[in-house]
Amino acid sequence: MDYFFIITVLVVLSALFGYLNVRVLKLPNTIGLMLITILFTLAVFVLSYFDSTLLNAEKYIISQINFETVLLDVMLSFLLFAGALHTNFEQLKVQRWPVFLFSTLGVLTSTFLVGIVTFYLLPTVGLEVSFIYCLLFGALISPTDPIAVLGILKQAGVPKKLETKIVGESLFNDGVGVVVFLTIYQIAKLGSDNVTAIEVAQLFGQEVIGGIVLGAILGWVTYRLMRSIDDYDIEVIITLAAVMLGTVIAQKLHLSAPLAVVTTGLIVGKDTVRNSAMSKITESYVDKFWELIDILLNTILFVLIGMELLVLTFETSYIIAGVISIPLVLICRYISLLIPVNIFKKKLNFVPNTTLIMTWGGLRGGISIALALGLTQEMHRDLFLVITYVIVVFSIIVQGLTVGKLVKKLKKEE
Template sequence: MDYFLIASILVFLSAMFGYLNARYIKLPTTIGLTLITILFTMGVFLLSYLDDSLLTAERFIVSQIDFKVVLLDVMLSFLLFAGALHTDVHRLSQQRWPVLAFATFGTLASTFLVGLCTFWLFGLMGMNVALVHCLLFGALISPTDPIAVLGILKKAGAPKNLEIKIVGESLFNDGVGVVVYLTLFGLAGNTESAFSLGSVLELFLVEVLGGVLLGIFLGWATYQLMRSIDDYNIEVIITLATVMTGTMAATYLHVSAPLAMVVAGLLVGGDKMRQKAMSKTTEEYVDKFWELMDMLLNSLLFVLIGMELLVLDLERDYVLAGLLIIPIALLCRYLSLMLPISAFKRRLNFEPNTNLIMTWGGLRGAISIALALGLAPAMERDLFLVITYIIVIFSIMVQGLTIEKLIHRLSLKS
């Protein structure tokens, strides 16, 4: 089966499921597509007792797709650039220090809290899992997913200052989370020699600072090119080239492509760029193009999340561990945010219950699943993949559906 046929099938399913959601269910796109795809997959399972042809075909399609490569190497750069492009840069700059603290200290603290608590839980359940593998799981489950957060949070009507904290954290902690994951992955896979602290810090600094610097260069180069012409068609293509060549450059330079795309998107979407480099027509076409790109890739992505149910090894202990770790992951996120919030809340006039809303509104998504799929079999891949999938589905379906009610109950709705 060739890639064009697979892509055609996925686009068709995304279109049909999106239509059903828009016409009848009327949930946020992220939640609606995930729900419908899971129901469709479960229906295929039930139908397989009579005829397994459809189940075999769907499993074959999923087996042909490397979810980790598709998301991390292809989709993620486009989605992060589109999300950053439509972020209010002025509000984000006002909240830059807490956002930076959430994305760095918060992600690191959550990684170690989740890892240690998971290691303790596995010990109680009689499951022999190495601590470094639990920390690796903490790294992949700690980043919140901007792809899932953006649409749901805007619909929920959270106060703008609170929304920008959650969205800003989600945009930046992906890059930080991936770097932490890669660092621990190297530690877990390095059985021949000691893994030095110096090499860990070097990898972290090169990936993070290198990604930020590359993003600044990409944003500046895009600004210079777009400022010198007035042709909205070419200018849209320039932004597309920024993402594609920037991702390739980040891979070649071994720096963080997610962070580079976030920084480039913020610069291209900032007020200075829009006022000095874009005409009103260009601005409208750039925004519409990236909104469409965002919607298309989101639709495909969450259909794929639902279909990944077919590749899971749903052992009873794995499922039980996943259900037990849901509250652990939420509690660890709440604790990891306490210190940054305490440090900034008086100076920046934080909303009441900021920690509670950020904990419940910090959704996990496709990035966690992609990182779990990248684990080696010796790192308890099947176990952590099931646990990650359960947490992500709970996050999207339960937290995503109730965040608006929580905001309303706390009287925070704008």
């Protein structure tokens, strides 16, 4: 079974499940696709008691796909660029300091809070795990997923000022979150005695600052190239080349590819750049092209997330730990947002209940699952994969379906 066949199966399933969602469920695509895929996979499980052909085929497809590599090294760059391209740069510029603190201090605070809580929680269900591995779980579950957030916020009716904060945070904090995860991963793998504080700071600075600088350079080059010609076909290809080249360079130089493409996307999507470098027809084609890429990859991604159910190790203690972790992770996120919100509350005239809406609207998604899949067995991969999956499914389905209702309810109470 070659890769073309596997991609064909995924695209066909995505089209079929997307059609069912639009025609029957009428849920936001992100939620509907994942829900239908999970139900489909459960139905395949039941059917396997009579005939295991379909189950074996689905298992084979999943075994041939390295979810971590496909998402983090391939899909993520395209999805983040598409999201950044349509983000209001001027609003983000106004909100840059709270967004910066949300995506740095917020992620670090949440990582340590979740790590500590998990360390003391797991023994209550009969599981003993070293603190460093709990901290690793805190790092992978703390970043909100821009792919899930962007898809659902469009339909949630969140005030524009607050939407900019949530979207801006999610665009940047996954890049920072991946760097934090990789740093703790190195410490867990090599031992704290073999990794110095200077090395940690150097890795963090290289990945984060290097990624942003690379993205700024690529954004400027892309802008200059697009400004010097007027051919919408070639200009669309230039944006595609910028994303792909930026990803390759970042991976080769050990910089943060997510932060690089987000920075490039914000520069190319800036109003002043659009007005001076793109004709109206070019702007339309660029936007439509990246909207299509966004929809296609999103659709495939959430079908894949649903199918990842097949790789879980179903143990009662793991599932219980996952269910208990849901409110605890939400509380940790709420606390991690308090400092940035309180610092800028008066200066930037925050929307009432900002912390509550950002907590409930900060969805987890494929990035957390991809990072969990990257753990080794020694790091309790099976345990943390189940906990992560439970949190992600709750986050996308329950929080995703209710964030709009929460916003409306809070508006009425003002």
